[in-house]
Amino acid sequence: MHDLIGFDDEPFEAMMWELIQSKPFQRLRRVKQLAFSEFVYPGATHTRFAHSIGVFHTARELMKIVQRDLESQERWDPTRSRVSLAAALLHDIGHGPFSHAFETVCEELELDGIKHEETSARIIRETEVGDILVRAQDTEFRANVASLIAADGPTDVYSSVVSSQFDADRLDYMRRDKMMTGSQHGEIDYTWLLQNLKIKKVKSSVDDVEAGEIETFVLDKKAYYAAETYVLSLFQLYPTIYFHKATRCMEAIFTQLLIRVGQLYRNSETEKSGLPRNHPIIRFFEDPKSLEAFLCLDDSVFWGAMPQLCEASDKAVQELATRLVHRKLWKTYDLRLSVEQKLRNGDEAAIDRVIQRSNEKISEWSEEFSDDIPRAVMSTAKRNPYKITPASASPLNKIFIENGSGLIELREVSPIVKAAKTFRLDRIYHNAEDSDVAIAISKAVDAAIKEEKNAT
Amino acid sequence: MQLKGTKDLRKAAVQIVSDAGGEVVGRTRIQKMAYLLELGGVGSGFKFSYKHYGPFSQRLADSLQIAVLFDSVKEEKRSTDWGANYSIYQANANGDVEGAREAIIRLAKSANPVELELAATAAFLATEGYEDAWDETARRKPEKSDKLAGARLLYAELRKIKAMEPWPEIA
Numbered sequence A: 001m002h003d004l005i006g007f008d009d010e011p012f013e014a015m016m017w018e019l020i021q022s023k024p025f026q027r028l029r030r031v032k033q034l035a036f037s038e039f040v041y042p043g044a045t046h047t048r049f050a051h052s053i054g055v056f057h058t059a060r061e062l063m064k065i066v067q068r069d070l071e072s073q074e075r076w077d078p079t080r081s082r083v084s085l086a087a088a089l090l091h092d093i094g095h096g097p098f099s100h101a102f103e104t105v106c107e108e109l110e111l112d113g114i115k116h117e118e119t120s121a122r123i124i125r126e127t128e129v130g131d132i133l134v135r136a137q138d139t140e141f142r143a144n145v146a147s148l149i150a151a152d153g154p155t156d157v158y159s160s161v162v163s164s165q166f167d168a169d170r171l172d173y174m175r176r177d178k179m180m181t182g183s184q185h186g187e188i189d190y191t192w193l194l195q196n197l198k199i200k201k202v203k204s205s206v207d208d209v210e211a212g213e214i215e216t217f218v219l220d221k222k223a224y225y226a227a228e229t230y231v232l233s234l235f236q237l238y239p240t241i242y243f244h245k246a247t248r249c250m251e252a253i254f255t256q257l258l259i260r261v262g263q264l265y266r267n268s269e270t271e272k273s274g275l276p277r278n279h280p281i282i283r284f285f286e287d288p289k290s291l292e293a294f295l296c297l298d299d300s301v302f303w304g305a306m307p308q309l310c311e312a313s314d315k316a317v318q319e320l321a322t323r324l325v326h327r328k329l330w331k332t333y334d335l336r337l338s339v340e341q342k343l344r345n346g347d348e349a350a351i352d353r354v355i356q357r358s359n360e361k362i363s364e365w366s367e368e369f370s371d372d373i374p375r376a377v378m379s380t381a382k383r384n385p386y387k388i389t390p391a392s393a394s395p396l397n398k399i400f401i402e403n404g405s406g407l408i409e410l411r412e413v414s415p416i417v418k419a420a421k422t423f424r425l426d427r428i429y430h431n432a433e434d435s436d437v438a439i440a441i442s443k444a445v446d447a448a449i450k451e452e453k454n455a456t
Numbered sequence B: 001m002q003l004k005g006t007k008d009l010r011k012a013a014v015q016i017v018s019d020a021g022g023e024v025v026g027r028t029r030i031q032k033m034a035y036l037l038e039l040g041g042v043g044s045g046f047k048f049s050y051k052h053y054g055p056f057s058q059r060l061a062d063s064l065q066i067a068v069l070f071d072s073v074k075e076e077k078r079s080t081d082w083g084a085n086y087s088i089y090q091a092n093a094n095g096d097v098e099g100a101r102e103a104i105i106r107l108a109k110s111a112n113p114v115e116l117e118l119a120a121t122a123a124f125l126a127t128e129g130y131e132d133a134w135d136e137t138a139r140r141k142p143e144k145s146d147k148l149a150g151a152r153l154l155y156a157e158l159r160k161i162k163a164m165e166p167w168p169e170i171a
Helices: A012-023 A022-029 A048-071 A078-090 A097-109 A116-126 A128-136 A139-150 A168-181 A190-195 A219-243 A245-266 A280-286 A291-294 A299-304 A306-310 A315-327 A335-342 A348-367 A415-419 A434-456 B006-019 B026-038 B058-069 B099-110 B113-127 B134-139 B142-158
Strands: A195-206 A209-220 A331-334 A377-383 A399-401 A405-410 A423-430 B021-024 B074-079 B087-088
Touching: A012 A022, A012 A078, A012 A128, A012 A280, A022 A048, A022 A128, A022 A291, A022 A299, A048 A078, A048 A168, A048 A190, A048 A195, A048 B058, A078 A139, A078 A315, A078 B058, A116 A128, A116 A291, A116 B006, A139 A331, A139 B006, A139 B134, A168 A190, A168 A219, A190 A195, A190 A219, A195 A399, A195 B113, A209 A219, A209 B113, A209 B142, A219 A377, A219 A399, A219 A415, A219 A423, A219 B087, A245 A280, A245 A299, A245 A315, A245 A331, A245 A377, A245 A415, A245 A423, A280 A291, A280 A299, A299 A306, A299 A423, A306 A315, A331 A335, A335 A348, A335 A434, A348 A377, A348 A415, A348 B026, A348 B058, A423 A434, B006 B021, B021 B026, B026 B058, B026 B087, B026 B099, B026 B113, B058 B074, B113 B134, B113 B142
Parallel strands: A209 A399
Antiparallel strands: A195 A209, A331 A423, A377 A423, A399 A405, B021 B087, B074 B087
């Protein structure tokens, strides 16, 4: 995607090269960027390894903009730029196998501290990765790289390269995911966007209180249409790629499979999973806080366990593993579409209430009538075209256009971006041969609609 | 209390607003308020991880949204004249809350939200094993460092509340 990514013969880039050779970083060759998307888009086999190097390369390009701007004001800080570039390279080093699906498993099993940002920070502090940073720079440098990755948003213009509306992560994965899936959505004018990036101060806030100003990236008005395309393109990747129903179904099956293996381990019935006690997956469940156990996990370890899982004495493990290996998906019931069709004149809130009530009824039914595999597996997600954090809609989370007389938020000047609604999905996955589920869903939806009508 | 289904979660989310006299200003404030209740052992069982503005519970955020959807809580969205959007949550007030829960809520309700965010973040990082949690908080949020002194004082006030669980020591 980036043609050649070179590393100069100077100490900082030599350090970056050494980081890439480290075991934790090499492990990313075995963690796919898009987990199960290759089961829909066969070309989507790119790895977090390639993405991470791409992010570093993109970060270097963004940092040139920062350097140009700040050097002219005699405010350029090379050390802070190096922290940010190192963080760009290492930002995904703590991803588990199948990335976000793995985090869902850990959440369901109540295994704390498995968020990839915190794990990345731990890897930096506690493994050879940190040793490389200390040798080449110092302990303060290592601490700052770890903290930048674990931070919850930009704190200055250097960190905006790693985390902002125009950060290197987003600029790489948008283009990479589009290219590797072959999707025709998500095209952005990358060169023109970078050409028109500027650095300006934006107010930050916590709720209704100002929390200072931070320098971050904004766009010159010449790139207004490129900004529009950028927001909408990013948005379109979600329904078409990341939230594809087959991809989400594979994730759901994987999640249920690992949850089941975890439960068997907790019940001292590991042998029923088909895995030996010293298997990396079992070792992880034994000690989820162990970085050593975590770093033994990657996509290949999971796929390599398939022959054993497919022959497990536990029927649930056997069935789920077999489904994954042979891509035997569950049936998808589009709950949102069904409710929207039944409530033809319903407003958004009414539709959401019916969906919520339906989900609760179906969950209760499934809990009562399921054995070891839930008979109905819910899948919900949403994506705002404009990703505002749910905590506070701070000015820092918005895209600003500089029009000569000041900064104006993109939504205020773009009717298209302003009009774009949140994409929501509410699906239920179930065994196609389980006709009882279909009946239960239908009854639940009808009951939920009745309750809504009675309530209004 | 072990939270189970979405209805329990929703009730617990509404309860926080009710126990706060029926009104909480700010999504960050309610998140940190809920976190400190959990930390003090007088919460409802929401789990937190480091995400938005420090410790954050997605389930709490979702439960509040659902509570708003079903009118158990009202959410008024406002904007400041300098571009920030924030929410005010309102529900029926509960006058019966007392003890540590009441004290924690009262403190969190009146605190400066930036200081509250910093104090909650430092407490969270301390429970995650950071030896110098204030230092790590300062590293992650340098743009808010002028409020750290206030956050330390806030945390000192919090530690005076006799809660069900000991407050983490923060160096």
